[in-house]
Amino acid sequence: MESTARAICEFKFSGSAEQRGAFSGHGAAFGNVDSYGDVIQPGAFSAWLSDVKSGRQPWPAMLSQHGGMLLTSDDMTPVGVWTDIAEDAKGLAVHGQLAETPRGTELATLLTMKPRPAIDGMSIGYIAKEWEPRSKPEDPRRKLKRIDVMEISLVTFPANRSARITNAKDSIRDFEHALVDRLGLSAREAKRAASAAWPALARQEDQSAELEQLAERLRRNIALARQPIY
Numbered sequence: 001m002e003s004t005a006r007a008i009c010e011f012k013f014s015g016s017a018e019q020r021g022a023f024s025g026h027g028a029a030f031g032n033v034d035s036y037g038d039v040i041q042p043g044a045f046s047a048w049l050s051d052v053k054s055g056r057q058p059w060p061a062m063l064s065q066h067g068g069m070l071l072t073s074d075d076m077t078p079v080g081v082w083t084d085i086a087e088d089a090k091g092l093a094v095h096g097q098l099a100e101t102p103r104g105t106e107l108a109t110l111l112t113m114k115p116r117p118a119i120d121g122m123s124i125g126y127i128a129k130e131w132e133p134r135s136k137p138e139d140p141r142r143k144l145k146r147i148d149v150m151e152i153s154l155v156t157f158p159a160n161r162s163a164r165i166t167n168a169k170d171s172i173r174d175f176e177h178a179l180v181d182r183l184g185l186s187a188r189e190a191k192r193a194a195s196a197a198w199p200a201l202a203r204q205e206d207q208s209a210e211l212e213q214l215a216e217r218l219r220r221n222i223a224l225a226r227q228p229i230y
Contacts, residue, residue, distance in 0.1 A: 021108065022083075022097050027122045027152045029091035037141030038131075045087050047129075048148045052085065059068045060085070062096055064103060066125055082152060086220040092124065094152060121158035125151040147168055 014036040030042045053059040061078045068075040080098040091165070098104040130146035180190045 018150065021100075022095070023111065024093070024095040024124060026090055027085075027092045027094045027124050029150075030089075033140045038144055039140040040091065040147065042089075044144050045092055045149065047146060049087065057148070060124075060149045062098075063125075063151050063153045064107060065155055066123065066151070066153045067138045077103070079107055081156070082146075092149070094122070096152075099175070111154075119154060119156055121155040123153045123155045123158060124149050124154065180230045 028040055028045075030044075035041045048057065052059055053193065059082055062080045062082055063076065064079050078099070080096055081100070082094055082096050084095040085092065089093050089201075096109050111120070124147075127148045127150065128142070128144055129148055130144075132143040132145060134141055180187060185193065
C-alpha cells in the first residue's frame with residue numbers, strides 16, 4: 001500500500017502561511033534540490049496548468065499535512081480551496097482560501113500566531129510525468145520536467161525550503177480590531193468603517209499602503225466629526 005501510493009503520488013514540501021482566510025505563496029520552487037534529491041525545472045507545471053484552467057483536469061485539493069498518514073475520511077477532507085495557481089519565475093505561485101470549518105479555522109490561527117507563525121510550510125503531492133535521471137554523481141536524483149499536481153498541502157516541515165507562503169491577508173474582524181486599537185473607534189464605528197472599506201482592500205495584493213491611506217482619511221474624518229458644533 002505504501003509503495004503503491006508513493007508510485008502514484010509523490011510529496012514535495014515547501015513553505016509559509018497566515019490568516020483567517022486568504023493567503024498566497026509558492027507551493028514549489030524551481031531550480032533548487034529538495035530533501036528528496038529532486039529539482040523542478042521551469043515550465044514543469046505548464047501543461048498541467050493548461051489542463052486545469054481549461055477544465056480538462058480538476059483543481060488540486062487543499063489538504064493539511066497531505067492528509068496525514070492514516071488517510072481517513074477526515075484526514076482527506078479539504079481545508080479550503082485554491083483560488084488561483086500559476087507559474088512565475090520562482091515556481092508554482094498559489095493563492096488560497098481556508099474554509100470556515102474547525103480544521104480551516106485551526107490552520108488560520110496557527111498561521112497568524114505572533115511573534116511568528118506556528119506553521120508556515122506548503123507542499124505538493126504530484127505525479128511525475130517526465131524527468132531526466134541522474135547522469136553524474138553530483139547531479140540531482142531527477143530533474144523533473146513535467147508534473148501533474150494532485151494536491152497542495154499546508155505542512156509543518158517543508159522539503160523544499162524555497163517554497164513559502166509570502167502573503168496572508170488579515171480578516172475583516174482583525175481589521176475592525178485594528179481600527180478600535182489604533183484610531184480609537186467604538187466597536188460599532190469600526191464595524192461600519194470596515195464593512196465599507198474591506199471589499200476594496202481585500203482585492204489589493206499589497207495592502208500596507210492602502211491601509212495607511214485609509215487610516216489617515218479616517219483620522220481626518222473622525223477628527224472633523226468629533227469637533228464641537230457652535
